[in-house]
Amino acid sequence: MLIAIGDAIRRTRATRNISQEALADLAGIDRSYMGGIERGEHNVAVINLSKIAEALEVRPSTLLAAAGI
Amino acid sequence: MLIAIGDAIRRTRATRNISQEALADLAGIDRSYMGGIERGEHNVAVINLSKIAEALEVRPSTLLAAAGI
Numbered sequence: 001m002l003i004a005i006g007d008a009i010r011r012t013r014a015t016r017n018i019s020q021e022a023l024a025d026l027a028g029i030d031r032s033y034m035g036g037i038e039r040g041e042h043n044v045a046v047i048n049l050s051k052i053a054e055a056l057e058v059r060p061s062t063l064l065a066a067a068g069i
Numbered sequence: 070m071l072i073a074i075g076d077a078i079r080r081t082r083a084t085r086n087i088s089q090e091a092l093a094d095l096a097g098i099d100r101s102y103m104g105g106i107e108r109g110e111h112n113v114a115v116i117n118l119s120k121i122a123e124a125l126e127v128r129p130s131t132l133l134a135a136a137g138i
Binding site (some may be wrong): 046 | 071074080089112113114115116118119122128129130131135136138
């Protein structure tokens with residue numbers, strides 16, 4: 001599941017043409033932590049999920065749906 | 070946001086006619102922690118969100134959408 005969420009974030013980020021570092025900065029999340037989230041290494045909590053979704057201009061529920069959950 | 074998620078979990082639980090304690094047990098989450106989640110006191114992570122959603126027989130994305138996020 002965490003990998004699917006990381007993939008969904010990466011795919012959505014790609015559609016926005018922004019780098020992982022830019023997404024981390026936009027979302028106010030540490031760049032290396034952001035990398036771990038995209039690799040599915042972190043059990044991301046809803047506040048961070050919401051910051052990432054906002055930076056990607058999608059809803060958190062949309063991100064989870066894109067991850068198939 | 071956390072309060073909205075807690076409310077969405079409580080409303081969904083009510084439609085299933087199960088107690089907070091039963092939901093906690095079904096989801097494999099500590100009962101007092103579950104109470105805190107429903108009160109919006111915990112920044113719930115996606116693995117716990119997924120366990121709760123599965124216990125409620127909905128998708129995690131559906132729970133977040135029900136919370137308006």
